[in-house]
Amino acid sequence: MESLEKKLNSINKRLTYYENIPTVIYKDSSEASVAIAHEIASLIKDKAKKNEHAVLGLATGSTPVGVYDELVRLHKEEGLSFKNVITFNLDEYYPIQPDSLQSYVRFMHEHLFDSIDIPENQVHIPDGTIPEEDIYDYCDQYEAKIEEAGGIDIQLLGIGRTGHIGFNEPGSRPDSTTRLITLDKITRKDAASDFFGEEYVPRRAITMGVGTIMKSKKIILMAWGEGKANIIKESVEGDIKESIPATYLQEHDNTAIVLDTAASEKLMRINTPWLLSSCKWDDELVRKAVVWLCQKLDKPILKLTDENYNENGMADLITKQGPAYSINIKVFNELQHTITGWPGGKPNEDDKYRPERREPFPKRAIVFSPHPDDDVISMGGTLIRLVDHGHEVHIAYQTSGNIAVFDDDVVRFADFVLDYTEAFDMKEQKAEKLFRKINDFLKSKKPGQVDSPEVKKIKGLIRRGEAKAGGRYCGVPDENMHFMEMPFYETGRVKKKPLSDEDIQITVDLLREVKPHQIYAAGDLSDPHGTHRVCLKAIFEALEIVKNDDWAKDCWVWLYRGAWQEWDVNEIEMAVPLSPIELKRKRRAIFKHQSQKDRPLFPGSDTREFWQRSEDRNRGTAKVYDDLGLAEYEAIEGFVRYHFRD
Incomplete structure (x- = not known):
């Protein structure tokens, strides 16, 4: 597998000059996570040889989990030591107890710290229990600890749908430091599943500032999946604007955006490569380009002209496969042949141009x-x-x-069972006991608490x-x-x-x-x-x-x-x-x-x-x-x- 550093060095500038941050794409998140983990491991080893600390800025959420999994594997199977590592986490909800299911303290220990040999006093995570009147001084001390450690060598980032990095929501200043912030409504909505309901998501969080992040010697922002494709395009190819804090990374001289294929799909070099350079026009790319042209011009396929192709960056296609009429007919027929009312295949019919084979039937x-x-x-x-x-x-x-499933649905169904046993004069002792047990549990259940076996079963x-x-x-x-x-x-x-x-x-x-x-x-x-x-x-x-x-x-x-x-x-x-x-x-x-x-x-x-x-x-x-x-x-x-x- 090609290393992250090699990929960064081999980026084709001719294809990526619309990208304002060096961006590398891997086939999937697993491959990308392994590459990032090995980049971190190299830093740790190099620093250890010099008898120096490696200072890491760490992120939470589903995005970096694969990186942490590989770091744990490197520690357990290849002897990578973390004794010379100092870590600073980006953020934490406020207020929150460190043993809460959604706490980033708990997250980091479950996914990384409990499985490696990092000294406890070298781990730093914002404290969600600090009295509010002490937060300002606490945040200043967090900044001071980062500086005392020599600054962050590698900062890992994910990205939210609003373009936030850490919990720096839209409107965050580029020189902002560690502070208490109010979470954006979209961020809280996205976190609702972790808290079993938006109403339980804390309204505030402590986060490193954009300015704190920008002081890092190297920044790696990761994004996986189609759901991140739009915000990645805006962050990488768009203008710098405070409404999308991730765009500030364009001004950092050592940032890499690392994507899987799905998260990269809106970038110009993936979505419309013909606008950047000559292409190898296979059937799949031709179809994609023709559909794009139709949607851009609001014209059906069979009405596209040579001029439409030439004036919209597709002259190369006309030269190689034209005229427009021939390309139009080919793509029109390909799309027409995808349509079928017989998803299991149509028996006794020629299936040459059907998406599914006719035999066997039935399937x-x-x-x-x-x-x-x-x-x-x-x-x-x-x-x-x-x-x-x-x-x-x-x-x-x-x-x-x-x-x-909502808890009140459980009560409703358990109540039905109890009424059912009464209505048909059945032995109701067990049902009543179960209903009481379920009801008592749900009345005392805390937000995010794992359901009892009986509730899960129902x-x-x-x-x-x-x-x-x-x-x-x-x-x-x-x-x-x-x-x-x-x-x-x-x-x-x-x-x-x-x-x-x-x-x-x-x-x-x-x-x-x-x-x-x-x-x-x-x-x-x-x-x-x-x-x-x-x-x-x-x-x-x-x-x-x-x-x-x-x-x-x-x-x-x-x-x-x-x-x-x-x-x-x-x-x-x-x-x-x-x-x-x-x-x-x-x-x-x-x-x-x-x-x-x-x-x-x-x-x-x-x-x-x-x-x-x-x-x-x-x-x-x-x-x-x-x-x-x-x-x-x-x-x-x-x-x-x-x-x-x-």
């Missing part, structure tokens, strides 16, 4: 659903269509989804019952609904355990039991809690194990999106159109998940209900097809094929 299909409602939210219309066409459809609910059963109702509405029989309850999820907290061999084996066993011709899996990796990402990784690793099985040689994998975002039209390889009636059927299937209706516990940054997000995205996709000059539909669900045997 066995398995729809993997990370949470108990992702199946109907993201591909409910296609699921119903597969059942209507006579395919054997299975749904695999990968996790219980039990943390996403929450899981609520989600399971809703999933069954949704599956039945779609026509899937009970015996074809599989509740995997993958162990990585069952912590009772937003923070999950790492993916284990047991999780992968559960997936392998189910695949070998069903022997599907089609697999549908969630490729929607912007899920803010990371569950989708872990579930997809489990499927990919399971497919590696089974890929040489006889049945797997005739199995196709389709990735869906919809709960958090949608595929771009130029990416879609199978587009399943939905009529107004089918869209209504999909909505009713989603409505079966009553605990997620009206106000889901973890809504993320999108205030719309999941059914509204889904319909808006499906209608939006259909409109793009229509605007490009293709057939007009009410809605479209899009899929991208994953080739696991290549």
